[in-house]
């Protein structure tokens with residue numbers, strides 16, 4: 225019998241009147257330059273004989289190919305399956321059907337955020353554990369048990385909550401350093417939101433994290449050090465990627481973008497920032513031209529506006545502008561003067577469940593005013609500091 229998957233978080237039981245503290249994480253996280261070629265060594269410790277490898281066509285000729293070679297050296301067989309590019313139910317079903325013939329006892333997903341999430345969904349349908357090998361540090365997906373589902377057209381279509389986190393996450397910092405700087409910077413946007421959302425959840429006793437429980441001290445501390453790491457090392461890490469170099473700043477920021485951001489959002493909790501990021505994907509051009517973390521950066525603007533904390537709002541907006549993240553809506557392709565577009569965006573944000581983690585009633589008017597206030601703050605910062613880092617990343 226297959227392991228079930230769930231449209232709702234699993235561990236919270238608010239209806240029974242008891243909301244436990246739950247912390248979810250993968251048992252092992254491995255990060256360093258060149259670790260891809262040691263995948264067989266690390267994965268050999270799990271005792272699997274035949275592992276599926278899901279990656280894009282390009283990935284099979286690159287990173288996933290290196291994982292397969294390393295598995296072979298360790299005497300582990302592998303079965304390749306191609307990821308077509310969208311984490312949609314259609315793609316998940318077809319990869320599942322293909323891998324069923326292959327009799328695998330574990331699945332390794334090698335790629336970006338959508339491939340990683342699709343790998344989680346396929347693994348649960350096959351009733352086998354999943355290993356994640358992210359090739360970018362652009363998002364918070366690798367460590368979590370949550371997968372964001374999209375329509376075949378790329379519009380956000382909800383989430384699946386898996387019963388287990390990945391059994392191992394392996395991040396090769398050489399691979400991340402060779403990817404475009406824009407991906408690392410997008411990951412910084414995604415990771416920075418972690419703290420601003422987690423602190424809302426921690427401070428509000430009625431709030432719950434992504435596994436449906438109260439956040440632990442551990443998750444909140446992780447979200448805190450995530451933001452501090454990005455403020456300290458974010459710019460130096462982006463420079464390292466620009467220069468194709470792995471240094472300590474890059475190692476720390478890759479850890480922040482992947483491990484700290486992933487544990488921090490899942491066990492610390494979400495609020496408004498990810499609601500904006502999801503909501504913005506209903507506009508096809510916005511979805512096509514921006515990365516998840518870039519849209520989360522825009523959402524962080526709303527989060528700090530709703531918090532009413534001007535000092536933090538200025539600090540985070542200025543930081544985003546310096547690393548080249550978008551700080552106002554026009555930069556992601558939204559015309560704030562278009563009331564129809566703004567109405568649709570506000571509607572989408574209002575549908576986002578974790579918005580209720582904010583400890584006061586947030587109505588559509590508050591969301592609209594918050595988005596406009598964040599947009600104006602972003603424009604002011606952009607005028608003061610310039611937008612050349614943003615334009616440079618878009619031109620790359």
Ligand SMILES: [Zn+2]
Pocket residue numbers: 363364414498516520
């Ligand atoms: Zn995210």
